[in-house]
Amino acid sequence: MLSGVAGVFEWAHQWWAVLSWLVMFVFLAGAVVEMYDREWGRYLLVGGWVVLALFWVSSIYQFVFDQKSITEGIAVVAAIPLSLYVGYLLATGRDRLLMISRGVAVAWLIYLPLSTVPFLRDPLIAVVTDQTAVVLSLIGADFSVVAGNNFPADISLAEPPQSYHQSFFFQFPERNGGYNIVYTIKMACTGVGSMAIFGGLIAAVRAPLKRKLKALAAAVGIIWVLNIARNVFIAYTFGYQRLQVFPDAVMSAFGLQTHLEVSYIVADRIIAQFLSVAALVGITYIVVMQLPEVLAIVEEGLYVITRKEYDLQKALGVGVRADGGVEE
Incomplete structure (x- = not known):
């Protein structure tokens, strides 16, 4: 049973690299567009939170099954529903979450190039x-x-x-x-x-x-x-x-x-x-x-x-x- 579950998340992990770059580009695009058109920027950033949730799904195998990390494993699993919930709140008018979304865009812009280039x-x-x-x-x-x-x-x-x-x-x-x-x-x-x-x-x-x-x-x-x-x-x-x-x-x-x-x-x-x-x-x-x-x-x-x-x-x-x- 456990090996079957691990196999599913191992399959999902193959999309980790693609999703990590997609997260950065969608959040950055949303942050830039939001400066000129809040509603269109909001739509992009909501999409960014959905992509981020998929990224966390692809990370479960690495942190839970491979590295066996208690702290990071719990954080990754909890981040999936939280990311979707933030996207929902943002879509329904919680404008203060635009600030958090800009922060995610900058954090990803700092981390991803440093960790991959x-x-x-x-x-x-x-x-x-x-x-x-x-x-x-x-x-x-x-x-x-x-x-x-x-x-x-x-x-x-x-x-x-x-x-x-x-x-x-x-x-x-x-x-x-x-x-x-x-x-x-x-x-x-x-x-x-x-x-x-x-x-x-x-x-x-x-x-x-x-x-x-x-x-x-x-x-x-x-x-x-x-x-x-x-x-x-x-x-x-x-x-x-x-x-x-x-x-x-x-x-x-x-x-x-x-x-x-x-x-x-x-x-x-x-x-x-x-x-x-x-x-x-x-x-x-x-x-x-x-x-x-x-x-x-x-x-x-x-x-x-x-x-x-x-x-x-x-x-x-x-x-x-x-x-x-x-x-x-």
Whole structure:
């Protein structure tokens, strides 16, 4: 039964790349048209939310069945009805959702080229790998950096490496009969997804450029530092097998083939991902303190989830003038 369901989503996953570009183009077209004709722009953006829902369907296999990510799996599944619901609200006249739609357009415009265009993607992965390696060296880790994406245990020469991926290779011939651990730095390890989200939020609101740039710099800087720390934590605890917590239970719950994967699952799929959610909430608060206009998007997001109106500006004691300035 489960294998049949996985097969359906695996088939849907083949459309992931096409749908990701279609999402960007439809949202961008809608955002541009909406500046000149609100109603036609609305129609395009409603279509964008429908395409986005299909994109999330195509992503289920990757996050739920392949990566076995609890946080991302729940988020992807929940995003399907939420995307359709946002499209419905927008179609029936909820104009404040036009702002969120513009934010999605900008976020996709930031993320997709950076994650797919080689001359943008490859240097980014290399820089993140180099900085992670520096910190790992400072804490005394013994490793080598190799090209490839072989994961999670012994490197297999039968699999041609992805040249733009970089991996940390840990060798322990004296432990448990000897084993090799490979932790790969992929696009998901760069933090660009989170940066794109905040870039979209900040770009979508109307406010003085100076404050928008200040908020963006704060968000990107914090995300970058925390992301390097996350990579170091996962590489070290996985490479040195420091988190072999309830290995039998973890292997059973996540369908793992070897005990060597347990530390990675605990470090990344459980600890790091839940801490990332908490970090995003904290970064949002910092951005709001610099750019209170973002609260309008947060309020609208809460409305979509709860169907209740919120006044977060009043709750947090900040206000925004109609001219885009902050009330003193």
